[in-house]
Amino acid sequence: MQAAPIRELINRLPSSQIRDVSEIGLGMPGLIPLWFGESDEPTPDFIKQAAIDSLGRNETFYVSNNGVPPLREEIVRYMRRIYDIPMEVDRITVTASGMHAIILTMQALVDPGDNVVVVGPVWPNLRETVHIMGGEARDLYLTEEHGRWQLDVQALCDLCDDRTKAIFVNSPGNPTGWMMKAEEQKEILEFCRKRGIWILCDDVYARIVYDRHHAPSFIEIAEPDDLVIAINSFSKSWSMTGWRLGWITAPAALEEILAKLNEFNIAAPTTFVQHAGVVALRDGDPYVEDLVQRLHRRRDLVCQRLSSFRRVRLAVPDAAFYAFVAVEGVENSYDFAVEILKKTKVGLAPGSAFGPSGEGYLRLCFASSDDSLRTALDRMEPILDAG
Numbered sequence: 001m002q003a004a005p006i007r008e009l010i011n012r013l014p015s016s017q018i019r020d021v022s023e024i025g026l027g028m029p030g031l032i033p034l035w036f037g038e039s040d041e042p043t044p045d046f047i048k049q050a051a052i053d054s055l056g057r058n059e060t061f062y063v064s065n066n067g068v069p070p071l072r073e074e075i076v077r078y079m080r081r082i083y084d085i086p087m088e089v090d091r092i093t094v095t096a097s098g099m100h101a102i103i104l105t106m107q108a109l110v111d112p113g114d115n116v117v118v119v120g121p122v123w124p125n126l127r128e129t130v131h132i133m134g135g136e137a138r139d140l141y142l143t144e145e146h147g148r149w150q151l152d153v154q155a156l157c158d159l160c161d162d163r164t165k166a167i168f169v170n171s172p173g174n175p176t177g178w179m180m181k182a183e184e185q186k187e188i189l190e191f192c193r194k195r196g197i198w199i200l201c202d203d204v205y206a207r208i209v210y211d212r213h214h215a216p217s218f219i220e221i222a223e224p225d226d227l228v229i230a231i232n233s234f235s236k237s238w239s240m241t242g243w244r245l246g247w248i249t250a251p252a253a254l255e256e257i258l259a260k261l262n263e264f265n266i267a268a269p270t271t272f273v274q275h276a277g278v279v280a281l282r283d284g285d286p287y288v289e290d291l292v293q294r295l296h297r298r299r300d301l302v303c304q305r306l307s308s309f310r311r312v313r314l315a316v317p318d319a320a321f322y323a324f325v326a327v328e329g330v331e332n333s334y335d336f337a338v339e340i341l342k343k344t345k346v347g348l349a350p351g352s353a354f355g356p357s358g359e360g361y362l363r364l365c366f367a368s369s370d371d372s373l374r375t376a377l378d379r380m381e382p383i384l385d386a387g
């Protein structure tokens with residue numbers, strides 16, 4: 001068949017290797033899927049009920065581009081409560097997911113030929129949004145030292161040049177569970193202030209942290225008009241991956257820009273989903289706290305067991321819900337993930353999906369029931385604990 005005449009750089013976009021492995025396994029009887037970044041728990045009833053109530057009130061029409069006022073106001077209250085910072089509605093734009101927030105942000109900032117420096121290994125989608133805009137994603141990789149992921153702030157700054165539009169930091173990080181320190185954020189903010197570079201911070205795992213209330217965010221230390229944009233999502237902390245709801249916190253100067261971009265992409269996120277989002281934020285703190293407790297137990301269960309396997313090395317994650325493990329002797333993590341899938345019916349994400357520095361690693365999402373996790377580990381033990 002003749003190739004369809006589409007933009008060259010879209011033609012070049014790679015497919016997600018996480019999806020590629022899952023395509024092989026989905027539908028396998030007895031499969032334990034731990035490849036995607038989502039909890040196996042359905043959305044809690046109080047949030048589902050809020051969507052039903054909204055439909056009952058016939059909230060089924062177009063709404064303002066930046067989001068419905070009750071949700072923008074609730075997000076403001078949430079940001080003040082979590083971070084103890086001043087916040088106003090004109091800084092908030094509601095989006096149809098964290099992913100949508102990221103692509104809108106790239107549409108706003110990246111011209112062809114610009115570059116964005118990205119801290120990796122990282123979820124592949126972030127880098128591809130830069131490529132879609134005709135920009136270059138430059139990687140600065142964390143290194144694993146003494147069982148901890150470490151960032152070299154100086155090396156990050158050294159990668160920036162005159163065409164650097166933004167530094168993209170996802171902390172807590174997917175796939176590593178690394179959490180950036182507040183001092184590192186201060187250094188980077190100072191550097192970006194001097195150079196007029198945007199900071200894009202992906203805070204979608206901000207609440208899923210194991211020894212504190214929330215992860216430090218650039219948004220806590222930045223002034224309201226600093227060039228800082230924070231990406232947030234309802235997907236992870238409120239178990240709402242399928243709803244597609246998120247938000248952007250930006251300087252107020254971007255309010256109209258983001259409204260226009262929302263208009264020309266989707267007009268606005270689904271109306272009754274936004275009304276359910278109000279209730280998730282207003283009444284959801286106990287749910288989030290319980291979820292994090294369950295995830296904490298599962299992190300310990302999975303990490304203790306994985307560390308006991310002879311071929312495995314891992315830095316215990318401070319946050320998020322992934323174990324990112326190096327497996328001795330693995331040179332092609334995609335092939336190895338397929339091998340594990342075929343032999344054990346456990347679905348994992350190959351480390352190479354997160355950039356070249358992830359080669360040799362596998363990512364396991366531990367947001368599943370204790371029983372599924374135990375069974376998955378039992379099945380993988382003969383391969384991962386081989387002498």
Ligand SMILES: Cc1ncc(COP(=O)(O)O)c(C=O)c1O
Binds near residue numbers: 174232234
């Ligand atoms: C780092 C990171 N950012 C953003 C997202 C997007 O989440 P969503 O589009 O479901 O809001 C994900 C999802 O896995 C993620 O891991």
